[in-house]
Amino acid sequence: MRSSRSADRSLSPLAGPTRGLFGALVLGAFLTLGCDASLAAPMPAAHDGEATPVSGGVLHLSSFADIRAFDPANISDGLVVELLELVFAGLVNYDDEGKVVPDLAESFRMSDDGRSYTFTLHQGIHFHSGEELTAADVKRSVERALHPDTPNPMSSFFSMIEGYKELQSKASEVLSGVRVQGKYLVSFHLTEPDATFLPLLAMHTLRPVCPNGGARYSDTWHACGAGPFMLPEKGWDRGREINLVRHPGYFRPGLPHLDGVSMTFFVNFMTEKYKLARGEIDILREFQQPDLVRFQSDPRWLPFGQYEADKQINGEMMNTEMPPFDNVELRRAVASAIDREHYRLLKATALRSATQPIPPAVPFHENDWDCQKYDVAAALDHMKKAGYPYDPATRTGGYPDPIPYTLYQQGLSSYTAQVLEQDLAKIGIRIQMRVVNYPTYLALIGRRKTTAFAPAGWNQDFPDPSDFTDTLFHSRAINDEDSSNYAFYASKTADDLMDRAKHELDPGRRATLYHDIQKQICDDAPWAFTHYYRFYDVHQPYVKNYRTHPVWTHDVKFSYLDRAGEGTRASLSRLGLAPAAILPRWP
Amino acid sequence: MVKAALRRLAYVVFVVWAAVTLSFIASNVLPSDPARMVAGPQARPEDVARIKKDLGLDRPATVRYGLFLSRLLHVSSLPDTDAAHKTCGTLGPLHVDLGKSYQQRRPVLTILGERLPRTLALAVVAVFLQVLFGVSAGAFAAKRRGSAADTATVTASLLGVSAPTFILGLFLQWLLAYRLNLLPLDGFGKTFADHATCIVLPALTLGLFGAAYYTRVVRDEMRAELLRDYVRTARAKGASELGVVRHALANVALPLVTLIALDLGGLVGGAIVTESLFRWPGLGSLSVTAILDRDGPLVQGCVIVTSAAIVVSNMVADGLYGILDPRTRRR
Numbered sequence: 001m002r003s004s005r006s007a008d009r010s011l012s013p014l015a016g017p018t019r020g021l022f023g024a025l026v027l028g029a030f031l032t033l034g035c036d037a038s039l040a041a042p043m044p045a046a047h048d049g050e051a052t053p054v055s056g057g058v059l060h061l062s063s064f065a066d067i068r069a070f071d072p073a074n075i076s077d078g079l080v081v082e083l084l085e086l087v088f089a090g091l092v093n094y095d096d097e098g099k100v101v102p103d104l105a106e107s108f109r110m111s112d113d114g115r116s117y118t119f120t121l122h123q124g125i126h127f128h129s130g131e132e133l134t135a136a137d138v139k140r141s142v143e144r145a146l147h148p149d150t151p152n153p154m155s156s157f158f159s160m161i162e163g164y165k166e167l168q169s170k171a172s173e174v175l176s177g178v179r180v181q182g183k184y185l186v187s188f189h190l191t192e193p194d195a196t197f198l199p200l201l202a203m204h205t206l207r208p209v210c211p212n213g214g215a216r217y218s219d220t221w222h223a224c225g226a227g228p229f230m231l232p233e234k235g236w237d238r239g240r241e242i243n244l245v246r247h248p249g250y251f252r253p254g255l256p257h258l259d260g261v262s263m264t265f266f267v268n269f270m271t272e273k274y275k276l277a278r279g280e281i282d283i284l285r286e287f288q289q290p291d292l293v294r295f296q297s298d299p300r301w302l303p304f305g306q307y308e309a310d311k312q313i314n315g316e317m318m319n320t321e322m323p324p325f326d327n328v329e330l331r332r333a334v335a336s337a338i339d340r341e342h343y344r345l346l347k348a349t350a351l352r353s354a355t356q357p358i359p360p361a362v363p364f365h366e367n368d369w370d371c372q373k374y375d376v377a378a379a380l381d382h383m384k385k386a387g388y389p390y391d392p393a394t395r396t397g398g399y400p401d402p403i404p405y406t407l408y409q410q411g412l413s414s415y416t417a418q419v420l421e422q423d424l425a426k427i428g429i430r431i432q433m434r435v436v437n438y439p440t441y442l443a444l445i446g447r448r449k450t451t452a453f454a455p456a457g458w459n460q461d462f463p464d465p466s467d468f469t470d471t472l473f474h475s476r477a478i479n480d481e482d483s484s485n486y487a488f489y490a491s492k493t494a495d496d497l498m499d500r501a502k503h504e505l506d507p508g509r510r511a512t513l514y515h516d517i518q519k520q521i522c523d524d525a526p527w528a529f530t531h532y533y534r535f536y537d538v539h540q541p542y543v544k545n546y547r548t549h550p551v552w553t554h555d556v557k558f559s560y561l562d563r564a565g566e567g568t569r570a571s572l573s574r575l576g577l578a579p580a581a582i583l584p585r586w587p
Numbered sequence: 588m589v590k591a592a593l594r595r596l597a598y599v600v601f602v603v604w605a606a607v608t609l610s611f612i613a614s615n616v617l618p619s620d621p622a623r624m625v626a627g628p629q630a631r632p633e634d635v636a637r638i639k640k641d642l643g644l645d646r647p648a649t650v651r652y653g654l655f656l657s658r659l660l661h662v663s664s665l666p667d668t669d670a671a672h673k674t675c676g677t678l679g680p681l682h683v684d685l686g687k688s689y690q691q692r693r694p695v696l697t698i699l700g701e702r703l704p705r706t707l708a709l710a711v712v713a714v715f716l717q718v719l720f721g722v723s724a725g726a727f728a729a730k731r732r733g734s735a736a737d738t739a740t741v742t743a744s745l746l747g748v749s750a751p752t753f754i755l756g757l758f759l760q761w762l763l764a765y766r767l768n769l770l771p772l773d774g775f776g777k778t779f780a781d782h783a784t785c786i787v788l789p790a791l792t793l794g795l796f797g798a799a800y801y802t803r804v805v806r807d808e809m810r811a812e813l814l815r816d817y818v819r820t821a822r823a824k825g826a827s828e829l830g831v832v833r834h835a836l837a838n839v840a841l842p843l844v845t846l847i848a849l850d851l852g853g854l855v856g857g858a859i860v861t862e863s864l865f866r867w868p869g870l871g872s873l874s875v876t877a878i879l880d881r882d883g884p885l886v887q888g889c890v891i892v893t894s895a896a897i898v899v900s901n902m903v904a905d906g907l908y909g910i911l912d913p914r915t916r917r918r
Binding site: 066068069077078148149151152153154155156157219238239240264266267268270271274275277278280437438439440442443444447458459461471477479481482483484 | 773
């Protein structure tokens with residue numbers, strides 16, 4: 001008996017509550033040690049300010065995400081865009097202010113009727129594979145990207161080009177709307193004037209690919225374009241990293257300055273911070289919230305941090321085809337009851353209160369206009385008009401049933417849902433949260449008569465207001481499945497205005513039209529617009545000529561490294577590449 | 588003998604088929620659209636529809652399931668360069684076809700072929716560390732029962748059991764890579780030497796976590812063994828303490844083999860958290876991405892490897908029982 005008790009005791013020297021407490025202490029100690037609060041000092045530059053550009057060195061980036069494909073004809077993730085920008089040059093591109101400017105094209109002109117655009121190419125531009133880029137390559141690349149067998153998620157954006165329907169239906173193997181007018185002259189012909197054509201052309205989808213890309217898309221093609229950097233053999237290790245090297249035949253003399261750009265994928269936020277401290281990456285864009293606050297409050301890092309453009313709108317979507325939001329007054333009540341400041345404070349380092357559908361970085365956003373605003377008295381008035389009067393003093397009345405609210409587990413929505421719940425309680429509306437995973441959420445929100453109320457957001461595909469208004473609120477965007485008009489909102493007035501704005505080429509008249517469109521949408525309230533999201537990044541002081549870009553996120557094409565002791569050979573060696581192994585590929 | 592082997596093989600096939608079928612049903616019952624996940628959350632309906640057709644998702648689930656099973660293992664005289672067989676792995680006329688990943692647009696077999704060796708390497712090193720640390724510490728504690736050393740070992744093992752791998756992994760990364768700069772923070776590297784250094788942190792994380800269990804098992808089993816008659820007899824005959832421990836350990840091996848087999852099978856399926864934390868490009872991180880992306884063919888491929896690994900490791904354990912303890916052969 002005695003020996004048995006003794007054995008039990010020795011088997012469990014820490015038993016019951018003591019064991020739990022001990023476990024908690026251990027966990028706490030690990031967490032404390034793991035979450036190192038101090039920030040490493042920035043690594044100094046050799047010179048203050050923007051010095052004479054230095055050639056050489058490799059810029060290192062990282063992300064928690066991954067890229068799925070590396071082909072301008074198959075862009076299905078947000079991260080690859082900044083890498084495609086380095087490898088593929090286009091006829092036109094965006095300047096630092098988001099304005100469309102010529103790039104591979106020396107110049108371009110639009111016909112008087114706004115239906116044709118003619119581009120004159122620079123002569124002597126060479127692909128990474130050595131061949132000269134001609135107008136025929138432009139046409140071949142466009143047809144390759146828009147062919148129906150290409151898994152291009154952005155094909156339909158270019159449906160305004162003549163012959164698109166015939167190509168898609170395989171009635172024709174060529175795109176009649178793209179014509180080679182000479183070795184260096186190519187023209188695009190549209191079915192009708194379209195203000196979105198140039199902004200879309202400046203994106204990556206139709207950018208010229210090397211002749212070895214062929215006339216049709218292939219999953220096994222090795223990416224090759226005419227941009228400042230090229231992808232060497234084995235330069236992309238899927239799911240791990242991509243290493244780009246300088247294109248020695250880039251058509252802009254003396255550029256780029258860097259020998260290469262490297263990006264590592266699937267890196268968790270904590271490791272990214274360590275990598276910045278160890279000099280393994282040069283720019284940090286993804287933070288754990290406490291670290292972001294630390295970087296922003298550290299005077300050593302403050303000069304090297306900046307916000308990226310607000311290119312994202314978020315809000316609460318109300319399905320106009322489903323009760324109770326088929327009642328416009330109830331939608332207006334919700335839009336007025338939400339205090340946007342409550343949302344902003346959830347993540348004050350990244351969020352800004354939203355007042356209108358078009359985000360601040362997109363043309364025709366109006367800075368000093370509260371298209372929708374917080375006004376509880378107005379919200380209560382709308383509740384009364386909707387037939388559900390509510391008395392806040394006695395807490396009587398209001399909408400009788402809880403409204404199902406579908407949200408997903410990632411990101412901010414589980415927090416914003418709590419704010420929403422509290423704000424709506426003030427006007428007598430209760431919500432019932434239904435949490436699903438992200439893929440399920442995506443399927444449900446786009447399915448007709450399925451989701452009455454849900455958080456929704458939209459990121460800029462291309463910098464034109466129609467990317468927000470037409471995609472989210474035009475009746476053409478309604479579909480039984482995969483509808484991007486999540487609210488299933490249909491207004492003839494709004495549709496007409498959006499159609500006119502899309503075909504209007506005069507910026508002044510477009511501005512007026514978009515003001516009217518936003519006003520109509522705000523008033524009909526298919527969404528209650530709540531917040532814009534913006535990212536912040538920091539870079540090491542030795543990364544020069546670096547800036548955030550309104551469209552491409554990072555603009556590192558022409559950045560340079562002003563750090564002593566990092567030459568070309570050392571940089572390539574860090575990439576595990578020998579210069580001789582790369583450069584002979586280019587004649 | 589042949590009959591027993593065939594029965595075992597049938598068992599393996601049944602378990603793998605059941606696992607794959609369940610995962611196929613689950614991925615088709617959930618209200619989500621793989622084509623939408625491929626096209627991206629903002630793709631237009633017409634583009635999603637085209638991609639859906641391209642991936643064959645416009646066909647009924649039953650048709651796709653039948654096609655999947657018929658392609659999984661088939662006989663063909665055509666080589667894998669033939670258009671209809673380019674996603675196949677071939678062994679003479681025998682073709683294995685897991686299809687093409689929706690997201691990566693590459694044969695699933697190719698992807699698994701890249702990932703499996705890395706996961707196997709991590710699993711083997713991690714289990715080796717578990718056994719090394721666990722058996723040493725367990726035997727040490729058992730030999731000094733009731734002493735301060737015993738208490739310290741039990742406490743340390745409790746530490747290991749209490750700390751989930753993501754906490755332990757973060758701590759080891761912070762200490763060994765960031766603070767002491769002894770190891771790479773994460774990754775896989777390019778050369779064998781790189782791989783050898785990169786594997787240390789994930790293997791150590793898994794090894795320490797698993798070793799905690801091993802310590803407790805070995806300690807308890809050893810304590811029981813050390814009280815048995817044969818140990819007393821051995822000591823009476825003048826056997827050294829090391830010899831006594833060696834004899835006792837041999838008898839502890841049976842439960843240990845079960846643990847090792849289960850761990851090895853589980854780890855081949857992928858140490859999801861640890862692989863993700865340290866960017867070890869194995870099956871664990873691949874499975875997570877595949878599930879989140881609703882990448883059906885890749886999920887099926889991962890399920891086949893995982894379920895096969897667990898069944899096979901259990902069969903190996905059963906075989907080892909017979910070798911370690913001949914009495915079990917008669918049963």
